[in-house]
Every structure is written in C-alpha cells, then in structure tokens.
Amino acid sequence: MDDTSNLFPPSLAAAVRKLDPDDSEQILEYFKTHALLSREKALLQASVREQKKLLVENGKLKKDIEQLKVQLQDKKGRRTAKALLSPAPPPPTVNTAPATPVNQLSPAAGATAAARAPHSSTSQGRRRRGERKAGPTTVALSLGAEPRIDVSRLDLRVGRILGVRRHPLVESMSVQEVDVGENAPRMVVSKLSEKTQLEEGGFAVLLCNVKACKLKGVVSQARILCCSTSDDCIELLAPPTGSAPGDRVTFLNHPGEPDRELQSKQRVWERVQPDLQVDCRGVANYKGCGFEVKGKGLCRAPTLVNCTIK
Template sequence: MCVCVCVCVCVCVSVLQASVRDQKKLLVENGKLKKDIEQLRVQLQDKQRRRTAKALFSTPPPNISPAPTTPVNQPPAGATAAIPTNPPPTASSSHDQRERHSRRRRGERKARPTPDSLSLGVEPRVDVSRLDLRVGRIISVRRHPLAETLSVQEVDVGENANRVVVSKMGAETDLEELQGALAVLLCNVKACKVRGVVSMARLLCCSTSDDVSEMLVPPTGSAPGDRVTFNNFPGDPDRELQSKQRIWELLQPDLQVDCRGVANYKGCRFEVKGKGLCRAPSLTNCIIR
C-alpha cells in the first residue's frame, strides 16, 4: 500500500515538473518570437524611410532626344561623324529642379493650370450677352439738385432694395409721367458718383441727332427683374462690367432702333421671353444710349 502511494506521488511530481519545463520553454519561445517581430518591424520602417528619401532627393534623368533614323546630310566617305552632345543644363533648368525638390520636401504640389491660363491668347467674347439688361419700374423721380439736365430715379429691378439711377433727360421731359413707368436698365455697370449722387445702373434711352430722346419701353406685361435677352447671343452676363475693357463703349454703336421702332443689336431684337419686344415709344432709326 505504501509503495503504491509513493509511486503515485512520484508520477505526479514528474508530470508537474514536465509541465513546468514546457511552460518555461513556451515562454522562451514567445520572447524570441516577439523579439524577431520587433526586429522585422524596425527593418521595414527603415526600408520605407530610405525609399521615401530616395524618391524625394533623386534627380530626374536628363532628356535625351532620340537620334533621327534617316540622316539628312550623309557625311562623305572617310569623314568621322560628329557625335551630338547634350548641352549643359542652363541656370533656369537647375533652378526649376531645385524648386521642385524644395516643394517635395515641404509636401507642396505644383498648382494646376486653370481654365483661364489654358485659354491664353483666346480673346473673350464681346457681344450683347455680356450686358445684364433687366426690366425696372420707376418708383420715384426728381431733378438732380446740382444739374438741370440730370434726373435721379429710384428704380425697382426685382431685388431686395431699389436702385438709385442718375440719367440725362431732356429739359422738355415731364418727370411726373415717368413715375410708375417701366424701363430697360443696364444693371451690371460699376456704381459711380454723378455730381455727388451714386448711380447704380444705367437707364437705356433712344435719341436722335436732334437730341430728342425717350426711354426704351419693355413689352406690356413685363415685371421688374425680367431679363432682356437675344436669341442669337446666348450666355450669362458679366457679374460687373470692367471699366478697363470698355464693353459698353464697344457695343453701343450696334445698339439701335430700327424703322419699326424695335430695339435691336446687329439685327437681333431686344426680347423679354414670352412677353414681347422692347420698343421706342415714337422714335425710329435712332441710336440707344
């Protein structure tokens, strides 16, 4: 009986010792694996850093133009052909390379060309579609305090606030009749002071060589803010006409009233879509100013 107990105890002790040895062996192997993984991670990071540095600081190879397949001038027999050599890099090309390298180091990118820069040399269109012509209703009108030939109108052009317009009217014009009337206005001119009063639009009038003038009238049923368009000249108007480009001055000679009293630009009529044409009340064959 005692012998059996001793045998069992010995077996248990040997099993425990074996399990302890196995645990120690596993711990040692785990430590080695962790160490190997850490070394591999460090090596991978070093390779990535070297690859990035090489891409950043490597200079691009010089462009070598291919030799022509068919020689233009065949050298005489016995003469040695001159070997073309690449010209030395100019200061501007080396300067460009340095700028590219510095941008790469800073993580910057070269600005992409805009559509405006791509269209260099192409002149912008100069036609009546660049004018923002709208129907407006004259809310109030009065003589300019500093000029008898000028009048000041407050006009509703379909915006949140009315616009103040300074225009030149004949001395015989009855200003009271203009109040509440519809007119055609050029709304994308730059605001400017006229004898101390800021004018924010241009009232279109037709006039003869005898200085007889009257306002251009939109079709019946028009409302403040309606656009005046031209079938042959589609397009969106400028946000604001630049004074340096002198668009209005270039277009004005072609703005006329024909023999039927209809306003037109190069034969294309002033039209409010779905409502009709713009006309002069009584004048014909005259200019629009």
C-alpha cells in the same frame, strides 16, 4: 392671490374693489384683457422687426456667397492658365556613344576630354534654357484669344420708375428711384432733356451690371437705356406690355449669363453700344437680333425709328 397681480400692482386691484365692489371684477378683467393685448402686440412687433433683420442679413449673405463663387472661379481659371502656360520638362538626353573606361585613356586624351566636357555641358544648358524661353511664347500665342464681347454680357432688366427728382447740385441732371425686382430700389442719375418723359410708375430698360459710381455727389447704381436721334430728341426704351420689374431682356442669337459686374478695363459697354439700334419698325435690336422679354414681346422706341440706343 389671483393672476391679476402679474399684470398690475395689488394696490390697484384693491383700490378698484374698494371704489366699486359690485363691478370691480369686471373692471379688473377689462384691464387684464387690455394688458394682455398690449403685451401680445409688443411681442408681435418685436417678431416682425427680427424677421426683417433676418431678411436683410440673408440678402447680405447671398451677396457674399456670390462674390466668393466668382473669386473661386477666377482662381480656378488662373490655375488652369498657369498650368497650360508652364513649359513641359525637356526630354532626358541619352548618350549612345560607347563609354571609354577612364583607366584606358592616355594622360593627353584625358586632359583633352576634361577640357571639352565643361564646354559641352554649357552649350547643352544654353540650348535647354532657350527651349524653355521659346515654349511659353508659343503657348501664349495659342491662348491669346480675345474674351467674348457681345450683348449677352450686359445685365438688361425691366424697371419701374418709383420717383423722379432734380439732382441737388446739377440742374441738368435728374435722380430716379427704380424698382428692378430686388429687395430695394436702385438710384439712377441721368442727364436727360426736359422733353424726355420720366413719369412715376412708368417702365424702362436698365443696364444693371455697371459699376456703381458717384455723379456730382449722388451714387448711380444703373443706367437707363434711351433712344436718340439728337441731344434734343430722346425717348426711354420701352419694354413690352405686361412686363414686370426684374424681367430679363435677352437675345435669341446671343445666349449666356451676363457678367456680375462689367470691368472698366474690358470696355464691354463701349464696344457693344454702337451695335445697339432701333430699326425702321421701331424695334430695338443688337446686330439684327431683337431685345426680347421672353413670353411678353420685344422692346421698342415709343415713336422714333432708325436711331441709336445709348
């Protein structure tokens, strides 16, 4: 029996040979070739699906590892602070007075010493307790420095707008799909005026480490930075020419890595935002230090000057 039986039933091969004895072998070879190609195509498609699945799983594992690293660093910080805040043990008290043998004390003196002993030990215990209470307060004051609040804690990246649509529930809002150099684009919900240019393929600067939240039923995963002189005059902050999705926006005078996610209790964005300005040349800056994409240039407002960034 030839190897065609592995690809199609023997009855089919017999029928083909019976119908066309002369060309049956060529017909069977043709069927065999197509069957093998179909099998290889199916295997290739299965391999591609498996590869995509592995890429997604790898991305999830990377996120889990980053979260575990942050948790470990937080625990180390809390342990260090606890060790610094814990009071030092009180020094041992040394009694330098010569001890009087008990057998040399008169009965009256012994009674007097016994009556004084509890009072003395109680007063020493109170002083020690007072010292322990005062100790942490002094250390806490020395460690009570406010955490760093500046623009380096913001994760600002260049993004390319892939699509724009109206919010399904609020007419004054729009939903943008933006590529910020990750495996999948981010959804951004914005309340922008009709005059603001939101074009597919256009570039913008996004704040990417804000906490994702629902705005009227649609989850927003970032914030698009805009230049504004009033509610009716709003422009998207433009990255320099040649920027690519995912490029970091940095500040020469404020180095450092951004937070993984801004904590709402610290109100970092609210405290930094008033110092984000566009100067008289149209250049975006924080306290006079420009928004820079390294090797590519500075971020600017398309036409506005002397305005705020929000």
